[in-house]
Amino acid sequence: MDFVKIRGKDLQDCIMQMKMKHGPEAHIYEHRVITEGGLFGTGLLASKMYEIDVGIPEKQNSKDRIEKKLKDLKELIKQKQKPELAIINEDKRYVRTMEAVRPYSERRRRASVSERYEPIVIDEEEMIPPSKPSQVGLSLANVPEIYEKPSILKEIPQIPKRSPNLDKLAMRLQAEGMSESYTQDFIQSLEGHLSSVDVSRYATVCEKAVNLLEDRIQVDFDLFSGTPRGKRKVIFFIGPTGAGKTTTIAKLAAKYSLHMGKKVSLYTTDNYRIAAIDQLKFYADAMGLPFYAAKDVRKLKEAVIRDGSELILVDTAGYSHKNLENIAKLKDFYQAFGEKDYIENILVLSSTVSPSNAKSVAYAYDSLGYKRILLTKLDEAEFLGSMLELADTIHREYAFFSVGQDVPFDILNASKKLLAECVVYPEKLKGIAGEVFDKT
Incomplete structure (x- = not known):
């Protein structure tokens, strides 16, 4: 040794x-x-x-x-x-x-x-x-x-980095009004539907985003939807002042009376703005439709009893979403209608308001039990991401899109594809326009 x-x-x-x-x-x-x-x-x-x-x-x-x-x-x-x-x-x-x-x-x-x-x-x-x-x-x-x-260190799994194209789309959607949580949830879902080749091309990422956003949108543009057989449809158009209720009602009255051949009558419960009453009466006279201005529940009930139409469109006073007491008073007018009437509320919401304001309005009018939203002023909007998120979050359907002031043409049936495309490609909002109704 x-x-x-x-x-x-x-x-x-x-x-x-x-x-x-x-x-x-x-x-x-x-x-x-x-x-x-x-x-x-x-x-x-x-x-x-x-x-x-x-x-x-x-x-x-x-x-x-x-x-x-x-x-x-x-x-x-x-x-x-x-x-x-x-x-x-x-x-x-x-x-x-x-x-x-x-x-x-x-x-x-x-x-x-x-x-x-x-x-x-x-x-x-x-x-x-x-x-x-x-x-x-x-x-x-x-x-x-x-x-x-x-x-x-070798045993710690490496978290793969997200594609720059997905990050780019996420940042743009957030900048255009979508909340961070909703955006990240959508981008995560989008990533699971893209191949490694797809994520390398921004155009493909945007195309797939449109398809997935369509799945998050619900639409129903038939005013008679859900009405039991043999009953008359009564629709209250509710929403804040300036949302465009009066003009929108005139467009729908023309669509259903002149182009679809339905018996339509117009009502208003707005006793605060004289101009609103005169405006709706002007449209009713031009189309030859019955018009009633109800000052109270009793007057409204008397008019309803004599009315033989199959579709009643009711314009309501616009209240601030912070005034919950006045909003609740709208329910008093329901007493004027009987068993043969089927009542529905449609929320009229402007697409130009801020995301926080739109959310506050939607929740304030929730006590009236509306199921559908009519989105107005798309021609004036910059982005629609927050509007898509709102409807998806509160589980509401879109009925119609108002795209201008021209009566009766500037209104469109709600479309999943159109709304999704306007969210991903907001430049489409600049050229949006109504269409001429086909008589059926």
């Missing part, structure tokens, strides 16, 4: 040098910390080094190695038959160290060199390497664990 000294900056450095220079048969018998240098021999500013004593077995020929292995195997069998147990710690499991399987002759030689030798511990059921290798009597067989353990 030959002995050499190895120095390094730390213990692992020394072990690595031992492994590279002398191979796996070399063993550490002693290690210590020493100092080198220093100022004028005082030890000041001296550097610390690690030094180990290494034992190197003498090389043997092939015959000697075979005989030695046979001898070691016999010794190992004896050790298995009569195990020598040692308890490391009462709270820990028994473990078998690498010394337990080292040749008996080799262990005897090592014991003569150092008395501080790690005890032999045997477990017949399993072998578990010690959690921390002993500094004294350290074997190279335990060292590879230090270098073979995978880095923790």
